[in-house]
Amino acid sequence: MALRLPLGFRAGAVRAGIKPSGKPDLALLASGLPALWALATTQNRAAAPSVQRGRRLYEGQAPLRAVVVNAGNANCATGQRGVLDDERMAQTAALRLGVSLEEVLTASTGVIGVPLPVEKIEAALPQIELTPFADAFAEAILTTDLAVKTAEAQVGAARIVGVAKGSGMIHPNMATMLAFLVTDAALPQEALRAGFRRVVDRTFNQVTVDGDTSTNDLALLMANGAAGPVEEGAFFEALEGVARSLARQIARDGEGATKLMTVRVLGAATEEEARQAARTVAASPLWKSALYGNDPNWGRILAALGNSRAHFDPLRVRIVLQGIPLYDGGALPFDRGAASQAMRAEEVEVLVDLRQGGAQGEAWGCDLTEGYVRINALYTT
Numbered sequence: 001m002a003l004r005l006p007l008g009f010r011a012g013a014v015r016a017g018i019k020p021s022g023k024p025d026l027a028l029l030a031s032g033l034p035a036l037w038a039l040a041t042t043q044n045r046a047a048a049p050s051v052q053r054g055r056r057l058y059e060g061q062a063p064l065r066a067v068v069v070n071a072g073n074a075n076c077a078t079g080q081r082g083v084l085d086d087e088r089m090a091q092t093a094a095l096r097l098g099v100s101l102e103e104v105l106t107a108s109t110g111v112i113g114v115p116l117p118v119e120k121i122e123a124a125l126p127q128i129e130l131t132p133f134a135d136a137f138a139e140a141i142l143t144t145d146l147a148v149k150t151a152e153a154q155v156g157a158a159r160i161v162g163v164a165k166g167s168g169m170i171h172p173n174m175a176t177m178l179a180f181l182v183t184d185a186a187l188p189q190e191a192l193r194a195g196f197r198r199v200v201d202r203t204f205n206q207v208t209v210d211g212d213t214s215t216n217d218l219a220l221l222m223a224n225g226a227a228g229p230v231e232e233g234a235f236f237e238a239l240e241g242v243a244r245s246l247a248r249q250i251a252r253d254g255e256g257a258t259k260l261m262t263v264r265v266l267g268a269a270t271e272e273e274a275r276q277a278a279r280t281v282a283a284s285p286l287w288k289s290a291l292y293g294n295d296p297n298w299g300r301i302l303a304a305l306g307n308s309r310a311h312f313d314p315l316r317v318r319i320v321l322q323g324i325p326l327y328d329g330g331a332l333p334f335d336r337g338a339a340s341q342a343m344r345a346e347e348v349e350v351l352v353d354l355r356q357g358g359a360q361g362e363a364w365g366c367d368l369t370e371g372y373v374r375i376n377a378l379y380t381t
Contacts, residue, residue, distance in 0.1 A: 002133045003150050006159040006184035007226035008032045010132055013140030016124035018110070018117060019072035024140035026121060026129050027069045028065075029180060029221035030097055034063035034188045035222040038196035039105075040204070040219040048076035050106040051218060057102060061189070064222055065103035068093040068125065069141050071165070075108040075116040076215045085118040092125045107178055109143055109216050110163065113184065113381055119204040137165045141178060144375060147253050151245035158227035160239055164246040168376065169194040171208045178249055179204060179219040181242060185235055188226030195236040196221045202244035206275060206284040206363040209254035210372065219243075223322060247368035249322075251364035256371025260347040263292055266360045267353040272359030273310040274354075280352060282306035282365030290369075291348060292367035296339035297327040302348060312354040321353040 005011060009031050016026040039058045041051045057064075068089055075082045090104045097104070098125075108116070138148045149164040160269070166177025190203060196219075202220050252260040263281045267276035283303040290297045298319050305312065315349050319327040322342035324334055 010130035011137035013136040027140040030066040033224040035224040069106040149249040166250040184227035254366035257366035277310040278363035282363040288368035294343040318353040
């Protein structure tokens with residue numbers, strides 16, 4: 001079933017010839033009304049021109065009308081040419097929509113260090129047919145992804161729709177992927193930006209596939225107000241649900257992954273420490289490898305917790321895997337064969353209680369397999 005966008009939004013995509021596969025690779029998402037917006041970008045110091053331009057626009061507080069995305073080429077580490085090419089892509093979209101250059105955001109994803117074939121973008125972008133549906137856009141932004149990633153929610157008369165891509169080069173350092181969330185709810189700009197930051201910290205920043213932070217990642221929220229005001233608490237609860245769903249889909253689609261890992265940390269001194277502890281476990285190559293091999297090696301979980309900088313006493317920590325208690329201040333007797341069998345599931349949950357306070361947090365990751373090595377060993381060859 002096609003995924004309908006909120007009121008006032010349209011999207012579409014086209015084959016521009018950027019991806020060697022010939023699949024759709026140029027996408028456009030637009031709002032008929034000026035939209036307030038919130039943005040989170042990668043912390044990688046080698047950020048691409050699209051990220052740097054987005055940051056400059058964000059400081060201006062002006063409304064947004066569209067985002068244009070190309071896949072198959074990151075347009076990163078391409079010097080001054082890359083900066084100019086990114087501007088040309090934005091200008092082409094602005095002309096297509098009849099809006100100002102400053103109302104168009106850009107995003108790129110793909111191989112680093114290769115000049116962007118901007119002439120192909122200029123030729124193809126005017127051919128994009130915009131519709132009230134997100135499906136074509138969601139497909140065109142993919143790179144090594146195996147699955148399209150979408151989620152939606154209803155808040156009163158308003159809707160929230162989210163689309164994301166991400167499979168590799170993913171680690172919580174915001175934004176860890178490309179994510180585009182749109183809503184027809186009306187909210188104040190200050191509340192929108194502050195609330196989105198909290199949502200990002202609890203969801204997209206809690207995803208890790210391989211410990212690498214991309215140069216191009218961003219998460220964008222656009223709100224055009226077409227459906228009128230909504231209760232802010234309900235809105236951000238729904239928004240977090242949409243972002244959480246997208247984050248889990250990204251982790252499940254990790255390059256070479258065979259299973260989704262959810263790490264829940266309870267009893268932390270602060271929420272930040274809970275989230276940090278959960279992220280560190282989800283990112284541990286040793287535990288991710290054990291997960292792939294269905295090895296209930298709780299020592300790797302405990303070691304990762306100790307590397308997280310969260311405060312805890314190892315003699316009070318409790319670790320539960322797939323509902324099976326493995327450690328409680330010391331090793332517990334358990335059926336290793338049964339625990340291993342329980343790990344042969346599409347989703348594996350690690351539950352940790354630090355017994356330090358009342359804060360909790362979650363993170364999502366995946367197992368580490370030979371498939372990940374194969375994909376990245378041959379990425380540009």
